[in-house]
Amino acid sequence: MELQMILEHIEKTDSYKRFGKVERVVGLLIEARGPESRIGEVCYIHTKLEDQRIMAEVIGFNEEKVLLMPYSAVSNIAAGCLVEATKKSLSINVGRSLIGKVIDSTGNLLDGTKLPKGLKEYPTEQPPPNPLDRPRIDDVIPVGVKAIDTMLTVGRGQRIGIFAGSGVGKSTLMGMIARNSDADLNVIALIGERGREVKEFIERDLGPEGLKKSIVVVATSDQSALMRIKGAYTATAISEYFRDLGFKVNLMMDSVTRVAMAQREIGLAIGEPPTTKGYTPSVFALLPSLLERTGTSKNGSITAFYTVLVDGDDLNEPIADTTRGILDGHFILDRRLAEKGQFPAINVLQSVSRVMPNIVDTEIMTLIQKARSILAIYQENEELIQIGAYKKGSNPAIDHAIQLQPKILGFLRQEMDEKIDRITALKNLQAILNGSSR
Numbered sequence: 009m010e011l012q013m014i015l016e017h018i019e020k021t022d023s024y025k026r027f028g029k030v031e032r033v034v035g036l037l038i039e040a041r042g043p044e045s046r047i048g049e050v051c052y053i054h055t056k057l058e059d060q061r062i063m064a065e066v067i068g069f070n071e072e073k074v075l076l077m078p079y080s081a082v083s084n085i086a087a088g089c090l091v092e093a094t095k096k097s098l099s100i101n102v103g104r105s106l107i108g109k110v111i112d113s114t115g116n117l118l119d120g121t122k123l124p125k126g127l128k129e130y131p132t133e134q135p136p137p138n139p140l141d142r143p144r145i146d147d148v149i150p151v152g153v154k155a156i157d158t159m160l161t162v163g164r165g166q167r168i169g170i171f172a173g174s175g176v177g178k179s180t181l182m183g184m185i186a187r188n189s190d191a192d193l194n195v196i197a198l199i200g201e202r203g204r205e206v207k208e209f210i211e212r213d214l215g216p217e218g219l220k221k222s223i224v225v226v227a228t229s230d231q232s233a234l235m236r237i238k239g240a241y242t243a244t245a246i247s248e249y250f251r252d253l254g255f256k257v258n259l260m261m262d263s264v265t266r267v268a269m270a271q272r273e274i275g276l277a278i279g280e281p282p283t284t285k286g287y288t289p290s291v292f293a294l295l296p297s298l299l300e301r302t303g304t305s306k307n308g309s310i311t312a313f314y315t316v317l318v319d320g321d322d323l324n325e326p327i328a329d330t331t332r333g334i335l336d337g338h339f340i341l342d343r344r345l346a347e348k349g350q351f352p353a354i355n356v357l358q359s360v361s362r363v364m365p366n367i368v369d370t371e372i373m374t375l376i377q378k379a380r381s382i383l384a385i386y387q388e389n390e391e392l393i394q395i396g397a398y399k400k401g402s403n404p405a406i407d408h409a410i411q412l413q414p415k416i417l418g419f420l421r422q423e424m425d426e427k428i429d430r431i432t433a434l435k436n437l438q439a440i441l442n443g444s445s446r
């Protein structure tokens with residue numbers, strides 16, 4: 009019986025290596041005649057240098073021609089170079105011994121040393137979990153940032169967008185969440201950052217304490233568009249691997265906008281039409297397929313934080329708009345708050361955790377709504393109050409807000425290295441709100 013199966017297997021096995029030939033190179037795009045392959049397949053291009061082969065990926069077809077893009081820089085490629093199909097899409101090696109390490113998009117250690125032993129091969133492209141197999145989000149995951157843990161509670165397996173311009177505290181916030189949260193493991197994807205920023209993030213924001221329970225995937229801005237996209241896939245795949253093992257994983261991706269920009273580069277190179285803001289249709293196909301992979305599955309959970317870059321305060325920019333529609337919540341980092349030294353600069357009134365009402369009890373929900381309403385009343389009347397046009401005593405709700413708003417803002421402020429648990433934070437907020445009702 010067994011022999012029968014082996015024989016059948018041998019019969020089905022394709023023992024040919026399939027080769028094609030490079031015909032044209034335009035920018036980063038390589039056109040080859042053959043090999044027989046499919047989209048997303050990894051191919052090796054054998055260059056004119058002996059023993060050198062460059063990894064590339066099939067990204068499209070044009071009539072009979074195969075369009076490829078290399079993972080690394082195109083050098084030594086010439087017309088006539090052989091293109092070898094591998095019948096596989098990109099895989100990485102993953103396992104527990106990767107925890108505490110910094111890797112690149114193809115899963116190699118960034119410092120150039122050898123990967124630890126005992127890792128398992130795992131494809132970077134995976135289908136999202138079946139929607140019917142996804143448990144509902146019903147647990148709180150404390151992240152150790154009090155503005156979030158109280159006003160914008162996150163559920164285990166929730167996917168959040170962090171919308172912010174440059175320099176308002178994204179990296180610091182991600183570092184705080186990585187160090188303080190309740191997750192078993194952080195997977196952090198740094199996509200399209202400058203090299204200097206990567207080192208800064210790992211050493212300053214994450215620190216040795218954070219790195220100990222993290223795997224960092226890095227694709228800097230100088231790397232090819234394909235590598236930048238693969239960084240997002242690789243980080244997502246690593247999260248999925250650990251989710252399958254039952255881990256509570258935190259995935260943080262900075263930034264998903266840079267992933268979209270990389271896809272736009274590839275889309276334009278293969279001749280897709282630019283649509284909104286020059287983004288090509290494939291960008292809007294990539295976003296949901298990538299962001300749907302995280303969340304809960306029957307084995308574990310991936311709580312995900314995706315940063316989205318917004319110029320000025322334009323939340324209707326196409327990538328911001330699309331991601332906001334896919335994710336289960338958005339936190340807005342506000343430059344005006346950062347300028348006032350209000351860190352973390354989360355604008356709680358503009359931010360939403362869509363899962364929160366399902367995971368916290370009504371008592372806490374009432375408390376939070378009270379705090380929100382005080383901030384809202386103050387904000388509505390802020391101009392009047394600031395110029396002294398509001399007369400004290402004319403409206404009890406405004407008087408109340410004037411008294412409490414600074415205390416609530418004070419409560420929401422948190423130094424980078426300050427750690428506070430959720431229950432204490434909630435008690436502190438309650439004390440502020442109660443203190444005034446006397």
Ligand SMILES: Nc1ncnc2c1ncn2[C@@H]1O[C@H](COP(=O)(O)OP(=O)(O)OP(=O)(O)O)[C@@H](O)[C@H]1O
Nearest residue numbers: 173174175176177178179180181351352422423424
């Ligand atoms: N919780 C905080 N407490 C005090 N200061 C903070 C806090 N968070 C951020 N900052 C200040 O804001 C600055 C910018 O923060 P950060 O580097 O995290 O922003 P960023 O959004 O990642 O910036 P970039 O767009 O350049 O990547 C920090 O150097 C720090 O001075």
Ligand SMILES: [Mg+2]
Nearest residue numbers: 178179180205
């Ligand atoms: Mg940053």
